[in-house]
Amino acid sequence: MTEPIPTIPDISDAALAARLQGALDNKTKPLGALGRLEALALRIGSVLGTESPVLEAPQMLVCAGDHGLAARGVSAYPSEVTWQMVENFLAGGAAVSVLARQHGLALTVVDCGVRQDFQPRPGLVSRRIAAGTADASEGPAMTAAQCAQAIANGREVVKALPGNALLLGEMGIGNSSSAALLLSRLGGLDIDACIGIGTGLDGAGLARKREVLRQVLALHAGVTAPLDALAAFGGFELATLTGAVLQAAAERRVIVVDGYIASAAVLVAQALQPHVVQRCVAAHRSAEPGHALMLERLGLDPLLQLDLRLGEGSGGALAWPLLESACRILREMASFESAGVSRKDS
């Protein structure tokens, strides 16, 4: 069932980019007056390969999993919150549920390896690897086979979803530690620059998290390859998301990146296949300090800066209408000629 990492081709197309830029420049507005919305329109048009992009059946994919490392007290919340929040996603009461409903985003929750089992129901996809990862401070969070399986799972889940846009979401108590470890190792950054309070650690908690993550990095000092780092630091939801990103990129879907954790999955995917990032839009820059560094590594400019630190895909959902706007600008705005508006140099 496991599949290899797909090759993600370079989709840069100078002729298409020139046509898109020409279309934007000919809309009834001063050159560049829509600022970064124009860059967004250019990117979406480039991914979808058209000057009249239409975002179809957007899919919010929330991958959930538990972390053995959470037992070390790296999060402000207990592990049981992972399954409780999965229930909340499915019941429609979580932030991502509310925002997905607002914007007509189909919500799929994937159990990638939550400690507690779930009853099957609509909107929940079971792709469990195990009841949570192993404790990364004692050994790798996943075996290589588990990691490969989780990536394959993410690819399969996306393959089965319709549409041409994928929004990344996640839930997993302790997963800001995995993200920090991945950024530190793959980005060559000191762990101090990658650590934040996550869901709300106090000062003592943050010091404990720093100490634990230093131990984890020391234990896995020799691990440098992207898949080895992913297996060492977890989690199942991050590996599943990495597979989802690779599959969506292979299918030229527009990928909407949420916060620190979702970005870490893209960081791994980028390390494997650099061109994935051509398909990505960064929804926001999180309040978690490492996120700015992560986005810099990815070369992505976030649309929103609202001091969010929730994850779940909430930032992606909040930014979604901007992607719709960018497409509508291309499709629906009049040109100077069609509207009979004088140009600057007339």
Added chain:
Amino acid sequence: MTEPIPTIPDISDAALAARLQGALDNKTKPLGALGRLEALALRIGSVLGTESPVLEAPQMLVCAGDHGLAARGVSAYPSEVTWQMVENFLAGGAAVSVLARQHGLALTVVDCGVRQDFQPRPGLVSRRIAAGTADASEGPAMTAAQCAQAIANGREVVKALPGNALLLGEMGIGNSSSAALLLSRLGGLDIDACIGIGTGLDGAGLARKREVLRQVLALHAGVTAPLDALAAFGGFELATLTGAVLQAAAERRVIVVDGYIASAAVLVAQALQPHVVQRCVAAHRSAEPGHALMLERLGLDPLLQLDLRLGEGSGGALAWPLLESACRILREMASFESAGVSRKDS
């Protein structure tokens, strides 16, 4: 027909604010994890006086007028673009038309004093003061009576509109000069800090604009009262918007402030009635450098920073879904109790 400036009361209500904060803190997310969206929810709830705010029949009001000062070459575009863009708004091809359609915002265009006459049609309201203001470099742009009439017009237009939210938009070649003059005089700032390229002046054009605006300020050196400054510097659309802001504030509508020009109308309204700002949400920070200074004077924190420089209400329309999201968070998100999610300290 002209009416006096309404008294805008202080609506701060510590008990309501505490209930709103309590409701937000009890939603299934870490404290403050939705960042500035929570502050937005608190503001909207405070304006509408409820913990379950519903934004109803939002109105995009685009006020248009011409400026005598445009003859001095302070804009990259000729004055005729004002009426051409009004036609474009009504035909549905302008950015604000496209974005208002996307978000279900009713679009009303007000001819406050465009040089060219319009045929009556749906969506266009005629409140013409004159065919453009006088040249502010030769005398006041408006008489005191014209200014009062334009303010009364804005109040009447808003009174006739349904809903509890008003989005400000404008069109008027040359009006970034009026905004710069108002900021300089009412804000006590050097004109250099208030000037930008507007719709796209080149270096020589910007130098000319600076020189002309210095002359205008010198001519009206004794003018300091808000209404006198508004009359001196124009334009009809700014005065009409000022009236619209005052009326919307009096009715406790949520006021969505767009870019540099719309903010200048709020600056005048604030100078007249400081509590208007309690009802305002800043949609974005424009690329026009003076806008950041203006927002600082208003004490407003912009939601978006997308390097927009278009006006029309385009930034307000782009930010609109965030206001909707803030309301839905309050209305639809589950509490820890209702969702059975463990708290941080459990």
